Amino acid sequence: MTSDSGSGTGSAGGSGAGSSAEEGKLRRSLGFRDLVVYGLLFIAPMAPVGIFGTLDAKSGGSVALVYVVATVVMGFTAFSYAQMVRVAPFAGSVFTYARKGLGEGPGFIAGWMAMLDYLLIPAVAYLFSGIAMNALVPEVSRWVWTAFAVLITTLLNLWGVRAAARVGFAVLAMEIVVLLVFVVSAVVVLVRDGAQRGWLTPLTGDATFSMAAVLGAVSVAVLSYLGFDAIASFAEEVTGGSQKVARAVLFCLVLAGVLFIAQTYLAALLEPMSSAELAADPAAQGSAFYDAVDASVGTWLHDLVAVSKAIGAAFAALAGQAAAGRLVFAMARERRLPSFLAKVDPKSGVPRVAILGAAIVTLVAAVWAARRDDGLDHLVSVVDIGALTAFVLLHASVVGWFAVRRMSGPPVWWKHVLMPVVGAGVLIAVIVEATTSAQVVGLCWLAVGFVVLAVQGAGGRGMERPH
Numbered sequence: 001m002t003s004d005s006g007s008g009t010g011s012a013g014g015s016g017a018g019s020s021a022e023e024g025k026l027r028r029s030l031g032f033r034d035l036v037v038y039g040l041l042f043i044a045p046m047a048p049v050g051i052f053g054t055l056d057a058k059s060g061g062s063v064a065l066v067y068v069v070a071t072v073v074m075g076f077t078a079f080s081y082a083q084m085v086r087v088a089p090f091a092g093s094v095f096t097y098a099r100k101g102l103g104e105g106p107g108f109i110a111g112w113m114a115m116l117d118y119l120l121i122p123a124v125a126y127l128f129s130g131i132a133m134n135a136l137v138p139e140v141s142r143w144v145w146t147a148f149a150v151l152i153t154t155l156l157n158l159w160g161v162r163a164a165a166r167v168g169f170a171v172l173a174m175e176i177v178v179l180l181v182f183v184v185s186a187v188v189v190l191v192r193d194g195a196q197r198g199w200l201t202p203l204t205g206d207a208t209f210s211m212a213a214v215l216g217a218v219s220v221a222v223l224s225y226l227g228f229d230a231i232a233s234f235a236e237e238v239t240g241g242s243q244k245v246a247r248a249v250l251f252c253l254v255l256a257g258v259l260f261i262a263q264t265y266l267a268a269l270l271e272p273m274s275s276a277e278l279a280a281d282p283a284a285q286g287s288a289f290y291d292a293v294d295a296s297v298g299t300w301l302h303d304l305v306a307v308s309k310a311i312g313a314a315f316a317a318l319a320g321q322a323a324a325g326r327l328v329f330a331m332a333r334e335r336r337l338p339s340f341l342a343k344v345d346p347k348s349g350v351p352r353v354a355i356l357g358a359a360i361v362t363l364v365a366a367v368w369a370a371r372r373d374d375g376l377d378h379l380v381s382v383v384d385i386g387a388l389t390a391f392v393l394l395h396a397s398v399v400g401w402f403a404v405r406r407m408s409g410p411p412v413w414w415k416h417v418l419m420p421v422v423g424a425g426v427l428i429a430v431i432v433e434a435t436t437s438a439q440v441v442g443l444c445w446l447a448v449g450f451v452v453l454a455v456q457g458a459g460g461r462g463m464e465r466p467h
Contacts, residue, residue, distance in 0.1 A: 030238045032248055034165040035231045039252035041168045042121075042227030042319035044312050045175045045259050046182075049305065050128070051220060052267055053278050053288025059217035061197065061206030061275035064265040066214055068203075070221040071257030073430075076423025077391050078228065078253040080398045082246035083415065085232050087401060087408065089242030093232040093323075094390045094397075095330055101397030101405070105453060110393040111331050112449035116386030116442070118327050119358060121226060122320035123365040124379045125313045126150055130370050132310030143370035150366060153318035154359040157325065160348040171315040178308040179263065185297045186266040193296070195269040202268035206275050219430045224260060226387050227316070228252045230323035237349075270296040321362060325355035336456065385431065385442030392427050395420035 048055070048067070056063045084097035095111025102110075130146030137145075156167055197206050205213075231249050238244055270292040271278075278285055294302050329351035332341035345352040369379050401407050402416035411417065431439070 030165065030234055032244050033169070035234060035238060035245060035248035036252050036255075037165055037169045037172050038234065038319045038322065039228045039231040039248065040256065041172055041312075041315050042230045042323065043225060043252070043256050044125075044227075044309075044316045045172070045179050045256070046263065046305070046309065046312070047224040047256075048221075048260050048264050048267075049289045049309060051224070052264060053285030055217045055221055055264070056268060056271065056275050056288060057279035057282075057285055058213060058220065059205065059275070060208065060210055060213045061201050061268065062203060062209065062214050063217070063268050064202035064261050065204075066217040066221050067224075067257065067260040067264055069214060070218045070225065071253070071261070073218060073222060073423075073426050074225045074228070074253055074257075076419055076426065077394065078249050079415070080391075080395050080420050080423060081229055081232050081249045083398050084394065084401070085245045085249070086242045089238075089245060090236050090330070093229060093327060093330075094394045095327060095336075097397045098390075098393045099334075101400035102393065106393055106396070108331075108336050108453050108456075109446070109449055110390045110397075111327060111336065112452070113386045113393075113442075113446065114390035115324070115327055115331075116445050117226065117383055117390070118230075118320060118324035118386075119361050120365060120379055120383045120386070122317035122324065122358075122362045123369065124383055125317035125320060126362065126366040127369050127379065128313040129310050129317070130366070132306055132313065136306065136310065141370075143367050146366050146370040147363065149314040149317065150359060150363045153314055153321060154355070156318060157322050157355050157359075158345075158348065158350065158352055160350055168315055168318060171311060175308055175312045178304055179259065182293070182297075182301060182305065183262065183266060185301055186270060189296045190266070190269055196272050196296075197269055197274075199269065202265045221260075222388075222430055223384050225253065225256060226384065227320065227323075228256065229387070229391075230319060233323040233326040267292055272296075317362070321355065321358055324358040324362070325351050328358055329354040385438045386445065388427050388431050389442065389446070392424045392431075395424035395427070 052063065055066050059066045081097075084100070088096045088100050090096050094114050095107055097107075098110035099107030126146050126149050127142075129149045130142040130144075133145040133149075134140065134142035198204075228249060231252060232245060234245070267289050271288060272292065272295050273281075273284065273288070278288060284291070290302050290305065293305065328337060328341050329344075331337045332339055332354065341354045341357060342351070343353050344350065365379065398420040399417055403411040403413070431442075
């Protein structure tokens with residue numbers, strides 16, 4: 001373990017450093033590529049496909065610019081993750097970082113809010129997979145496909161982190177190939193037939209440019225990036241120290257941003273409807289990407305993208321389920337959740353009970369939603385609130401550790417104060433723009449978290465693991 005990890009003595013990671021495999025020590029087996037695979041799987045290389053039409057309509061056609069701005073916005077959060085993972089290279093992600101920088105109470109709340117997001121994002125991804133497979137094989141109900149996706153990916157996660165990473169790499173490679181096929185096909189069509197809109201309109205808009213409209217669309221586009229932070233959950237399972245985790249977080253975000261900007265730029269040039277027409281026809285927004293591909297390239301690419309999305313969504317859920325299991329494991333190891341969730345399987349080296357617990361919650365949520373016509377709307381409306389709230393506490397943790405407590409020496413003000421404060425401010429603005437139902441669910445979950453914290457005692461007494 002690196003010298004950074006020594007600072008965790010008595011905290012989230014330090015308390016588990018000398019534990020047996022049965023009681024909280026994870027196996028180090030992941031490399032840089034594995035971390036990037038997990039991050040990109042969770043995000044999904046073609047994440048903008050489903051919300052392209054909505055973003056195009058909201059931004060007045062400046063959909064590529066929306067992703068440029070969103071990448072910069074999420075860059076602040078990635079930067080804060082990179083600062084804190086060096087301080088606390090342990091499982092638990094923002095739960096661990098907030099405990100370090102802000103104390104036991106805020107640490108629990110950060111983990112509690114992140115848990116809401118980590119449990120529901122996989123449910124949404126599983127549901128997307130079920131919907132896509134049901135469209136291809138309508139004889140089988142979508143809730144059956146959804147449950148099947150949960151079963152397969154849970155078994156992979158229980159098999160071991162390296163095995164899941166290998167299969168995930170193959171799926172990610174398939175998604176990248178499909179994305180490249182789309183890019184090449186789009187370029188060929190554009191060279192042969194020309195663009196449906198002006199060449200700069202994906203950056204400037206196809207009507208009157210409005211920065212306010214772009215920023216409004218950013219509040220939706222930010223959701224495409226949720227998942228890159230899952231990389232930090234594997235900090236105890238990586239070989240080579242925390243620096244590798246920090247690099248993977250930043251690299252994954254930049255790469256995802258480039259992929260998102262490129263595909264939305266090309267799709268906007270192929271889109272036969274104007275942004276105003278899309279805004280006037282909300283029903284056409286969900287299929288706008290596919291409709292543009294159908295009209296310009298052909299149905300074969302539409303079907304190829306649909307199959308890729310079906311498989312990719314299931315494995316995005318695999319990465320999300322793995323990250324959720326690590327978060328539950330870390331909170332249980334610190335006696336913030338029942339201690340049996342902190343057990344590590346000695347053969348596979350993964351927190352089996354925590355993964356199973358996360359899988360059960362995700363399965364119930366995903367199947368419930370799959371059996372309802374409005375189930376997807378209910379899930380999607382709340383997935384972002386938990387993560388965004390946790391991200392705000394992450395930024396506060398950087399300020400708390402480096403600038404207030406000065407635990408790593410004199411702070412560097414631009415990266416330990418300015419960057420996290422700006423990042424937190426932007427995220428708060430995004431939370432304010434969220435739907436009322438999402439805000440209500442977030443507040444209710446937060447209130448339950450405070451009740452649990454009050455019952456446990458915010459000071460953390462009685463949480464020390466027996467020696």
